[in-house]
Amino acid sequence: MKHERQIIFFDGVCNLCNAFVDFLVRRDSEHLFDFAPLQGSNAKTLLPARLPEKLSSVVLWSQGEVHEKSDAALMVLQQLGGLWWAFRIFWIVPKGLRDWGYDLIARNRYALFGKRETCRLPSPEERARFLD
Numbered sequence: 001m002k003h004e005r006q007i008i009f010f011d012g013v014c015n016l017c018n019a020f021v022d023f024l025v026r027r028d029s030e031h032l033f034d035f036a037p038l039q040g041s042n043a044k045t046l047l048p049a050r051l052p053e054k055l056s057s058v059v060l061w062s063q064g065e066v067h068e069k070s071d072a073a074l075m076v077l078q079q080l081g082g083l084w085w086a087f088r089i090f091w092i093v094p095k096g097l098r099d100w101g102y103d104l105i106a107r108n109r110y111a112l113f114g115k116r117e118t119c120r121l122p123s124p125e126e127r128a129r130f131l132d
Contacts, residue, residue: 005034007131008076009047009059012037012119016109017058025126027080033129037119040132056106069106070098 008024010017021035036042038059046061060072067075070090077087090098105112122130 006032006063007034007036007042007046007061008072009036009038009043009061011056011058011109012039013116014109014113015115016105016113018116018120019113020058021120024076024080025129027082027084031129032079033076034131035122035129036131039119042131056103069102070095073102074098 008021010021012018024033025035038047043059047059047066057068058072058076060067060075062075074087074090077084119132
């Protein structure tokens with residue numbers, strides 16, 4: 001069964017964001033997601049102008065809709081199946097509170113997890129899933 005294309009946009013120089021992408025690449029056996037850096041041309045084409053400029057959120061582009069912050073993270077995790085569906089419990093937490101926690105980590109991600117000099121380069125095996 002062919003799935004609707006979904007793209008996860010991420011800060012290509014953020015170590016935490018890249019760790020999340022690595023985590024997903026290893027667990028997304030159905031290839032539900034493609035990946036692109038917020039710094040790339042696909043982000044400029046598909047996302048509202050404010051998002052690629054901020055670089056402070058993982059963004060899920062799915063069926064033409066844009067989801068960001070905790071909504072994006074929860075939507076991605078629940079689609080992985082297996083035990084990851086258990087993260088659905090966090091939908092009961094009010095969005096404002098979820099996004100407050102997300103923003104706290106996002107604001108401090110470089111200090112806590114570090115930053116790369118350049119965007120992530122996919123391995124030859126991953127290349128087909130990376131758009132920029």
